[in-house]
Amino acid sequence: MKAKIGWTNREIFRDVDLRGRFVLYNKVPQMSSNKRLLIYVAQNGFFVSGRIMREDKLFVQVEKCVKYWTRSIPFSKKGLNLVPFSPVVSFGSEISKIPYSIIETAGSFFRQVHRIYNTEAMVQLLYSESKNDWMIRALPQRCAYSSVIYDLNYPLPEDYSYIGVIHSHNIFSAYHSATDDTAEKKIDGIYITLGDVNRPSLSISTSVVVCGVRIVVDGMTLIETPTYDFPDCWLDSVFNIQNNGR
Numbered sequence: 566m567k568a569k570i571g572w573t574n575r576e577i578f579r580d581v582d583l584r585g586r587f588v589l590y591n592k593v594p595q596m597s598s599n600k601r602l603l604i605y606v607a608q609n610g611f612f613v614s615g616r617i618m619r620e621d622k623l624f625v626q627v628e629k630c631v632k633y634w635t636r637s638i639p640f641s642k643k644g645l646n647l648v649p650f651s652p653v654v655s656f657g658s659e660i661s662k663i664p665y666s667i668i669e670t671a672g673s674f675f676r677q678v679h680r681i682y683n684t685e686a687m688v689q690l691l692y693s694e695s696k697n698d699w700m701i702r703a704l705p706q707r708c709a710y711s712s713v714i715y716d717l718n719y720p721l722p723e724d725y726s727y728i729g730v731i732h733s734h735n736i737f738s739a740y741h742s743a744t745d746d747t748a749e750k751k752i753d754g755i756y757i758t759l760g761d762v763n764r765p766s767l768s769i770s771t772s773v774v775v776c777g778v779r780i781v782v783d784g785m786t787l788i789e790t791p792t793y794d795f796p797d798c799w800l801d802s803v804f805n806i807q808n809n810g811r
Contacts (some may be wrong), residue, residue, distance in 0.1 A: 577613070577631065581777050591646045602776040604631075605651035614652075615775030616752050619694065619726060624660060625755065625787070627773040627780050628652035654773075654786040660788045661697055663690075668731075668769065669761070671701055674734035675762045684708035687715050687732035690755060691725040699805070701731065710735060712744060717752075729754035729774075736761065739768040741779055750777045755787065 586600065590607035605612045605628075614628040627651055656662065671688050678686040686708055688701040700722070706715040712734055721727060729751065734740070739760030741749075749756045753775050759766040770785035 577778055577780070585741070589645055590619050590648060590650050592648070602606070602778055603651050606647065609649040612650045612652055613778065613780060615773065615778065615780060617773070617775060622659075623657040623748055625656050625729075625773060627654045627775070627782055629654075629780050629782065654782045656787065659694075659697070660692075661699070663699055663755075663787055665789045665791045667699055667701055668757075668767075668788060671731045671733075672759055672762065672767050674703065675759055678708065678733070679735055679762045682708060683735070684710055685713040685733045685735050687713050687730055689717065689727065690729040690731055691721065693724045694729045699728075700725065711737070715748075721748040727752075727754065729756050731757040731759065733762050734758055734760035736763045739770040741770060741781065743795065750774055750779060757784070757788075 570624050581602075583604065586603050588603050589604050590605040590612075601617070602613070602615045610630045612628055613631050614626070616626045617624045629704055630649075630650075667690075674688065675686050678684060686701050686703070687706055691700050691702065692698070692757075693700075702722075703725070704715050704717070704719055706713050708714075711734075717727065717730075734742075737760050739758040741756065741758060745756070745758065754773070756772050756774055756779070758770045760770070768780065771787060772779045772781045773787075774780075
């Protein structure tokens with residue numbers, strides 16, 4: 566397929582070889598065993614699909630519409646019978662979501678670093694399959710107001726694997742910067758940025774990197790959502806006025 570495509574989101578594919586990664590979605594194809602990253606051409610758009618494996622087991626799969634379009638390849642007129650694609654973001658069947666306590670602990674560390682040094686900071690995200698347990702740890706790091714430099718080449722705790730990094734953006738909002746890309750796009754994993762550490766509520770941006778492509782996702786798909794009890798009678802005070810209350 567000649568990819569004469571008008572990308573509106575080309576930056577996520579910068580410096581990535583896309584040859585052999587396009588799949589026409591006219592059935593329910595299985596991802597090729599030797600391809601961790603594919604782009605599905607479906608009836609309802611173009612979708613990037615990536616997966617991270619751990620010892621031949623699916624650890625996390627992430628799929629997202631990348632919202633680009635084409636004028637030069639009229640798929641609908643070539644009898645390809647494309648079908649809609651429904652993207653999913655999920656861990657493997659035996660993997661629990663990242664506990665929200667991990668985010669709170671990292672946030673507390675980042676806030677204290679901000680108070681003392683007014684800099685960014687980072688923690689490494691680890692997972693134990695045998696224990697189904699998540700943990701974070703701080704590594705030696707050189708921190709500045711808007712950057713943090715670290716080396717991941719430290720021995721891992723027994724039974725734990727490297728999964729990714731959580732780092733702060735100091736007083737700035739959470740997003741994945743070009744500087745972050747330089748540090749994070751080299752290794753497949755989950756990368757989370759926490760921002761606004763000087764405010765009561767942190768901002769958060771969650772992404773998965775596969776084959777050098779960063780796919781930004783809704784954090785609730787990978788992180789546990791905390792819930793708190795409230796009196797059931799509170800719901801009685803809520804009246805739906807949309808669609809005549811139906």
